[in-house]
Amino acid sequence: MIRPTVxxxxxxxxxxxxxxxxxxxxxxxxxxxxxVDYVEGKVASGHRTVTLEEDGKIRGLAYWAPAAMTDRTWYxxxxxxxxxxxxxGYGGQLLKHAEAEAKAAGAxxxxxxxxxxxxxxxxRRFYLKHHYEVGGIIKxxxxxxxxxxxxxxxxx
Numbered sequence: 564m565i566r567p568t569v570x571x572x573x574x575x576x577x578x579x580x581x582x583x584x585x586x587x588x589x590x591x592x593x594x595x596x597x598x599v600d601y602v603e604g605k606v607a608s609g610h611r612t613v614t615l616e617e618d619g620k621i622r623g624l625a626y627w628a629p630a631a632m633t634d635r636t637w638y639x640x641x642x643x644x645x646x647x648x649x650x651x652g653y654g655g656q657l658l659k660h661a662e663a664e665a666k667a668a669g670a671x672x673x674x675x676x677x678x679x680x681x682x683x684x685x686x687r688r689f690y691l692k693h694h695y696e697v698g699g700i701i702k703x704x705x706x707x708x709x710x711x712x713x714x715x716x717x718x719x
Contacts, residue, residue: 565660568612570602575621580643594641615653622648625657627665635671658693662718671719679710690714
């Protein structure tokens with residue numbers, strides 16, 4: 564079941580993101596801060612986050628929002644699935660949910676950023692599988708030899 568994220572989810576969601584091994588410590592801390600701001604109502608209009616729960620266990624999360632100063636462009640900022648639950652369709656469910664909600668809110672384009680580093684290859688394949696295309700690459704963005712890869716998908 565995909566449901567709105569509630570304050571009591573935060574510790575489990577942050578721990579889940581950390582356990583994936585995909586996020587640097589500063590990224591996990593950024594997620595915690597974003598989620599705290601979200602549940603405290605300190606984010607701009609349109610920000611959304613959901614929790615995927617099944618059999619009483621939190622299995623994933625997604626966080627997306629409209630991009631400021633654009634014509635209906637949205638960003639998927641966070642998507643994470645419990646490491647032991649990956650490749651079971653949960654990520655696809657979360658992604659489709661985020662896309663559907665963004666589209667219902669008028670989104671025309673969804674963007675997602677990731678890295679070109681080798682351990683992000685499954686992440687990049689996941690986005691390609693879900694009909695995203697590489698919209699751009701910025702060399703050495705995160706660090707030397709760690710490029711920013713921007714994925715895009717037209718929603719409308």
